[in-house]
Amino acid sequence: xxxxIVIFPGSNCDRDVHWALQGCLGRSTRFLWHEERDLKGLxxxxxxxxxxxxxxxRCGAIARFAPVLEEVKTFADRGGPVLGICNGFQILTxxxxxxxxLTRNAGLHFxxxxxxxxxxxxxxxxxxxxxxxxxxNLPIAHGEGRYQLDSEDMKRLEDNGQVVLRYRNNPNGSVAxxxxxxxxxxxxLGLMPHPERACDDVSGGIDGRRLLAxxxx
Amino acid sequence: xxxxxxxxxxxTVPLYNARVQISLRPSxxxxxxxxxxxxxxxxxxxxxxRLRIGKAxxxxxxxxxxxxxxxxxxxxxxxxxANPVIEDWSLELAELN
Numbered sequence: 001x002x003x004x005i006v007i008f009p010g011s012n013c014d015r016d017v018h019w020a021l022q023g024c025l026g027r028s029t030r031f032l033w034h035e036e037r038d039l040k041g042l043x044x045x046x047x048x049x050x051x052x053x054x055x056x057x058r059c060g061a062i063a064r065f066a067p068v069l070e071e072v073k074t075f076a077d078r079g080g081p082v083l084g085i086c087n088g089f090q091i092l093t094x095x096x097x098x099x100x101x102l103t104r105n106a107g108l109h110f111x112x113x114x115x116x117x118x119x120x121x122x123x124x125x126x127x128x129x130x131x132x133x134x135x136x137n138l139p140i141a142h143g144e145g146r147y148q149l150d151s152e153d154m155k156r157l158e159d160n161g162q163v164v165l166r167y168r169n170n171p172n173g174s175v176a177x178x179x180x181x182x183x184x185x186x187x188x189l190g191l192m193p194h195p196e197r198a199c200d201d202v203s204g205g206i207d208g209r210r211l212l213a214x215x216x217x
Numbered sequence: 218x219x220x221x222x223x224x225x226x227x228x229t230v231p232l233y234n235a236r237v238q239i240s241l242r243p244s245x246x247x248x249x250x251x252x253x254x255x256x257x258x259x260x261x262x263x264x265x266x267r268l269r270i271g272k273a274x275x276x277x278x279x280x281x282x283x284x285x286x287x288x289x290x291x292x293x294x295x296x297x298x299a300n301p302v303i304e305d306w307s308l309e310l311a312e313l314n
Contacts, residue, residue, distance in 0.1 A: 061297065084235055093302075101300060101302045106246060108248050148245060149302065150302075173248075
């Protein structure tokens with residue numbers, strides 16, 4: 001029962017995810033270098049935050065072609081739980097596992113702060129430990145987190161209950177206050193806030209614990 | 218025609234210069250463009266009604282013919298250079314040799 005943590009050149013939250021899962025929650029983890037293809041024995045996969053491949057071209061645009069992600073896509077298509085945090089969320093949209101795209105914050109600033117959020121878990125596996133309408137606080141740290149999707153597709157997303165995490169203060173100008181979305185079947189979650197930075201008591205909050213704890217059901 | 222020329226004619230693949238111009242779709246907010254427009258006003262340049270920031274990518278590629286070159290750059294632009302959710306792109310293609 002092991003959780004895979006993907007490392008791209010430029011990832012910088014892989015150790016934080018490792019600490020949250022293994023140090024705080026006692027889960028077994030395995031790092032996956034971006035060139036690896038072996039996901040055998042993994043129960044879930046996390047794409048951590050950072051600046052994969054320097055965020056060249058667009059955030060996540062180059063990462064999409066990493067060998068490990070071909071396997072992650074197959075894993076997700078078969079119902080395997082996949083979590084994309086921050087840059088990981090950007091990569092999931094570029095891969096087409098989640099709709100939309102993350103663009104430059106409306107205010108242009110890189111935002112590094114705690115944000116109030118509302119959870120609407122629906123059928124998202126990763127949020128099964130939160131109740132509908134629950135308000136939590138998670139830190140954000142991004143320059144390109146403004147979720148963008150045309151109104152027609154946005155309506156479909158809302159109708160399907162795929163918007164599972166919303167900002168209560170919308171710090172970056174995201175459409176419909178979107179902070180996190182899930183896929184139709186609920187096994188893939190992408191979110192801009194960092195749950196792994198809210199797992200240890202010393203970090204000022206543990207609202208992210210139940211999210212990462214859901215990795216192994 | 219000398220035999221050297223025949224060999225040369227057979228092995229030379231046309232080279233194309235492609236310029237892909239990527240722009241944000243009109244419905245997408247461009248905060249960097251807005252900030253630049255505000256700075257332009259402070260510089261004293263007035264009358265700017267619209268300023269949008271995009272990017273241009275130039276490449277040279279070998280292809281059997283123009284249609285092949287166009288198909289290759291179209292694939293590249295659709296799948297890698299631009300994200301169709303927020304961006305449009307246009308192509309200028311010219312043969313170099």
